[in-house]
Amino acid sequence: MTASRTDLPADATVAVRHPDAPAPGTVLPAHYAHCFGCGAAERHGLHLAIVAGEGVEVTATFEVTEHHQGAPGLAHGGLLASALDEILGMLGHLTRMSCVTARLETDFRRPVPVGSTLHLRSRADGVAGRKLYASAEGRLGGTDGPVAVRARALFVQVGLEHFAEHGRPEDLEAVARDPRLIGVPDYTVNP
Ligand SMILES: CCCCCCCCCCCCCCCC(=O)SCCNC(=O)CCNC(=O)[C@H](O)C(C)(C)COP(=O)(O)OP(=O)(O)OC[C@H]1O[C@@H](n2cnc3c(N)ncnc32)[C@H](O)[C@@H]1OP(=O)(O)O
Known part of the structure; x- marks a missing residue:
């Protein structure tokens, strides 16, 4: 079988x-207060409340509503991938690496009906230089429920300049006016 670009490389070390x-x-x-995945200020967002676990692991629950549909009564796959992306990205809170998604591979194993609760969990699988390898899953109905979605991802560590160079000026200015919009410690500057 061909190696996937999210397979842990031989030189990877345990994420600390x-x-x-x-x-x-x-x-x-x-x-970020306006993040689609976790921001409280984003009216149309997922509003995921993500909880630190043991080691380098986080969890969240996601209530699937009629606003998340792709087919009648069923969640949209891209939206489920967004929820997984978010819970994977939040691992950076525990490693103090500010990372962005470089690659996200998603398996959709079961349809996710409107009204269901997805129990999300992500964990860091390893680190190689600036690269953080991680995986996540969403289980239906309970933490031991059947797996509906699963993902493997590669995140790449970036500095603040990534956001400063590429972000829309008016949004960066809003952050400069109100730094509380950003909810992460300054770990890119003081690791
Ligand atoms: C002032 C305001 C402050 C705000 C403070 C907020 C802080 C907290 C933010 C948290 C945010 C989380 C939110 C949720 C997660 C998103 O949704 S993040 C948004 C979606 N992702 C993006 O927009 C990323 C877009 N891509 C990029 O910007 C660039 O491609 C990247 C990922 C930074 C990499 O570019 P680069 O830095 O030039 O690095 P590059 O040398 O190309 O790659 C580095 C390594 O990764 C490998 N690699 C790169 N891409 C891939 C790939 N697709 N597949 C396999 N390998 C790859 C390379 O092969 C290379 O490997 P090595 O040669 O080191 O072995």
Whole structure:
């Protein structure tokens, strides 16, 4: 079988939880108030409340509503991938790496009906230089329920300049006026 671009490379090391990472059980702050995945200020967002687990692992629950449909009464696959992307990206809170998604591979195993609760979990699988390898799953109805969606991802660590260079100026200016819009510590500057 051909190796996937999200397979752990031979030189990968175990991802380490930062000593200042929030304690297990802590609801992690949104990394950006207008983030579609976790931001409270984003009216149309998923509003995921993501909780730090043990090691480098986080969890969340996602209530699937009529606003998330792709087919009648069923969740849209791209939206489910967004929820997985978000919970994977939040692992950076625990490693203190500010990472962006470079690759996201998603398997859709079961349809997800409107009205269901997806129990999301992600974990870091390893680190190689700037690359963080991680995986996630969403289970229907409970933490032991059947797997409906699963993902493997590669995140790449970036500096603040990534956001400063590429972000829309008016949104960057809003952050400069109100730094509380960003909910992550300054770990890209002071790792
Ligand atoms: C002022 C405001 C502050 C705000 C503070 C907020 C902080 C907290 C933000 C958290 C946010 C999370 C939110 C949820 C997660 C998103 O949704 S993030 C948004 C979606 N993702 C993106 O927009 C990323 C777009 N892509 C890029 O910008 C660039 O391609 C990347 C990913 C930064 C990589 O570019 P690069 O830095 O030039 O690095 P590059 O040398 O190309 O690649 C580095 C390594 O990764 C490998 N690689 C890169 N892409 C791939 C790929 N697709 N497949 C396989 N390998 C790859 C390369 O082969 C290379 O490997 P090595 O040679 O080191 O072995």
